[in-house]
Each structure stands twice: as structure tokens, then as C-alpha cells.
Amino acid sequence: MRLETCYYCSSTIWPGHGIQFVRNDCKIFRFCRSRCHRAFKKKWNPRKSRWTKAHRKFTGKDLATDPTFEFEKRRNEPVKYNRELWQNTLQAMERVEEVRTKRERHHIMKRLRQGTFDRKAADLREVRDYIHLVRAPNATKPMEEIEMVQKAIAKREEAGKLLTKVGTTVATTKKLNALRRRAPNIHVIIETSDTEQMIAEDVE
Amino acid sequence: MNILGKLLPTTIDFITYRSFSMTVPLYHLQKVSRVHVVDNSKLALDGNVYKRMPRIIHCYKKNNNLTRTRLTAGLGDKVLLAIKGQMKKAIIVGCQQRIRKPNVPQFDKNNVVLIDDDGNPIGTRILAPIPAFFRTRGDLAKIAAIATTFV
Numbered sequence A: 001m002r003l004e005t006c007y008y009c010s011s012t013i014w015p016g017h018g019i020q021f022v023r024n025d026c027k028i029f030r031f032c033r034s035r036c037h038r039a040f041k042k043k044w045n046p047r048k049s050r051w052t053k054a055h056r057k058f059t060g061k062d063l064a065t066d067p068t069f070e071f072e073k074r075r076n077e078p079v080k081y082n083r084e085l086w087q088n089t090l091q092a093m094e095r096v097e098e099v100r101t102k103r104e105r106h107h108i109m110k111r112l113r114q115g116t117f118d119r120k121a122a123d124l125r126e127v128r129d130y131i132h133l134v135r136a137p138n139a140t141k142p143m144e145e146i147e148m149v150q151k152a153i154a155k156r157e158e159a160g161k162l163l164t165k166v167g168t169t170v171a172t173t174k175k176l177n178a179l180r181r182r183a184p185n186i187h188v189i190i191e192t193s194d195t196e197q198m199i200a201e202d203v204e
Numbered sequence B: 001m002n003i004l005g006k007l008l009p010t011t012i013d014f015i016t017y018r019s020f021s022m023t024v025p026l027y028h029l030q031k032v033s034r035v036h037v038v039d040n041s042k043l044a045l046d047g048n049v050y051k052r053m054p055r056i057i058h059c060y061k062k063n064n065n066l067t068r069t070r071l072t073a074g075l076g077d078k079v080l081l082a083i084k085g086q087m088k089k090a091i092i093v094g095c096q097q098r099i100r101k102p103n104v105p106q107f108d109k110n111n112v113v114l115i116d117d118d119g120n121p122i123g124t125r126i127l128a129p130i131p132a133f134f135r136t137r138g139d140l141a142k143i144a145a146i147a148t149t150f151v
Helices: A034-041 A053-058 A067-072 A083-133 A142-166 A170-190 A194-203 B002-007 B042-049 B138-146
Strands: A019-022 A028-031 B055-060 B078-083 B086-094 B111-115
Touching: A019 A034, A028 A034, A067 A083, B042 B078, B078 B111, B086 B138, B111 B138
Parallel strands: none
Antiparallel strands: A019 A028, B055 B078, B078 B086, B086 B111
16 A cells, blocks of 8 residues: 555545546556546646645745655665664654654744734834824924823813812813813823834934 | 427427437447557557557457346457458557546556457557556456556
8 A cells, every 4th residue: 555645736645535547658647636636637737726735835835845855755676675674764754754844834934924024014114104194294393292291181180180179060070071081092192102112213 | 299390380499309318428438439559569550540540349348147238348358449441359458437446547548459369469568557457367467468567
């Protein structure tokens, strides 16, 4: 029994599965399922079908060239049976698989990690391009502006406290609540985030 | 239907009657099937380029049932071919039909190997791959002997 690989998608073909097609030039094509067989009959290039391993290797999404793949090449020379050789080979197979999967995963992570940097750069670009929706672009001294607003709020809070001490009426409490309701909007901006600091640095 | 047509010509005109039965296509090799000879005998080489492709004109297939044979042939069956104006026996060595047995592949063309009346192949080599079960069947051993590759 031998586990073959599908010509089209490169998955393993288990016994009892798939179709074998023999061309008159003695080339054998094995397919794991009818999807692959039909694609082959339609003369589709496996390198262009996005779900095949051939495509993934061709476009560099999966590890393509690596010394660990050399171990799996088919050798057409018969080897005399040797028990020690068998045992060593089995051990070697396990180790090679370990190394190979590690390298494949590393290759993919390396590829995907680039995405986090790209996304961060895109976010910064977005903030820079659309900051005018948040605050005036020509505001030259944002930190001073923020301090002014903070002072104004502090004043209002003090005024509110005084009012409560004396004895407030319903009308004044309503005004106070209205002021307090407006305050939170400004609070959020005061907590400078990374992007705001960067912009402040950028402007200064 | 003809009577109806005569009675009501105007209404029947646009109704088409199709009365043929649809059976599943069999893809066996049978009489008049065109075939590709994979020998290296002279007759095979000439026959493949002759004005008419080699064709099966009779299938020697024993049917154990009492019903009439359908005269179809598959892998490993003996047939009578018409090659280059002559009649020659041959054994089918590759089918385009998808045979649902394990480890039996389907081939590119319907391959055939010429044999004489005793069952000995005429050529000395077979150029196309042969299914592996030819090695185990006694009556096909002579063909397996001159084969180069097995599938």
C-alpha cells in the first residue's frame, strides 16, 4: 500500500479513493476526488486554482524550497532490506516532519506578521488624513486648547458645587446637568492616546 | 400518432413526438469501436496511420448466462480487429471507460495489443503502460511478458 499525492491539489490519496488516469506516454495522474479529476479534464492549471497546494507554493504563500523537501523525493533505485536502515529511516522521518512543519509555520507567520505592521501604518495614515473630522487642522496649539477647556470645565464644576451648597432650584440643576452632559465629550479627547501624542509631536 | 395527426392536423403540428429510449451510455468497447494499437509490430505501426483507424468488428466474450451477449469488451478481453483492410485478433489493454475496481486506472485511449490465433502477441514490445492485473491472470501472461511498464 502506498499513499499517493493528488496531481491537482497535492493532498494524500488514501486507499480506495480517487481515480487513476494513465496517459499513453506512460505518465500516471492520480486524483484524490472528482473535483480534481474534473478540473484536470477541463485543462485547468493547478497553479491557478487558489485552493491547490501548487498555487500556494507558486505564489509563495507556503514554503516551497527547503532542504527538508529533498527527503521526500521518490528514488527509483531498490534498496536491500536492512533492519537498522528501516529503524533509522523511521526516526529520521519523524524528525524531518517536525523540522519541516516548524519551518512551514514560521514561513506563514513571517508572512502574516508583515500584515500587522501594514495595518498599523494604514491606521496612522487614516488618522493623519481624517483628523480634520475630529479637530480643526489649523489648530496650532492643541495642548493649550485642551488646557483651556479643562479650566473651563473646572470652573463650571466649582460653580456647580457652589450652587449645590447654597440650595439649588430645579432650573439650575437642569442647567448643571446639561453642562455636565456636555463635559464628557471633551473628557475623552483629554486622555491623549498614542495617536494623539504622535500628532502633537508631529505638529510641534 | 399518425392517426391523430390525420384527425387533428392543426393542433398536432406543433407537438413533437420523441420516442427514443435513453439508456445510460456504456462506454464499453464494442463493434465499430475505434482503437489504438500499442504494439511495435509492423501491422500495428501501419495500421495506426492508415486512412481508417483500427476498429473492433467482433468481441470474443463468453457470457455465462443464457441471455444473448451484448458483445461488448473490456480490459483483458479478446477482440477481432479490422486493421488496414485485414482482420486480426487483439487483446484490450487499456480502456477509456472508468472501471470501478480498485487499482484499475483509466487510460488515455482504448489501447489494444495484436495477437495471433494462438494467443501469442505479434510484436515484441508494448509501448504503453499495462494494468497490473495482467501479471496475475494466466491467459494474459504472454502480454505481460513483453510489457515495459505496469500501472
